[in-house]
Amino acid sequence: MLANAAVTTMLPVIDMARAREFYETRLGLVPGGLRPDGKFVYRVGGSTLALFPKPDGTKAEHTAISFQVADIAASIEALKRTGVVFEDYDFPDFKTVNHVCVLGAEKAAWFKDTEGNYLCLHEDLVPAPRS
Secondary structure (H helix, E strand, O other): OOOOOOOEEEEEEOOHHHHHHHHHHHOOOOEEEEOOOOOEEEEEOOEEEEEEEOOOOOOOOOEEEEEEOOOHHHHHHHHHHOOOOEOOOEEOOEEOEOOEEEEOOEEEEEEEOOOOOEEEEEEEOOOOOOO
């Protein structure tokens, strides 16, 4: 029923101006505009990313959005040049090397936006199955 529906990812932000600066300057997203309900939207690939004002910000401790990239190492370096700071983890079953963790069939790297949302880059190691 929803297989062909467009998807919008909603991210809470405390400071819209600060968040917009991050998404536009550091991540290079092209502004889509402010909506009457206060959301600010971006088109990302075939999806929509919407920032919405929330005074308390996020409470999530999980990945809110993941961007699929062709070359994770090159993408990390490009984002680091814009000031993005990547997370590093060193747990017994979860460790990053050069900010990257291999998770089964993908590589992943995490960073936070200015509002505390966890964002991810991921690179598939094997092609996704075709339907």
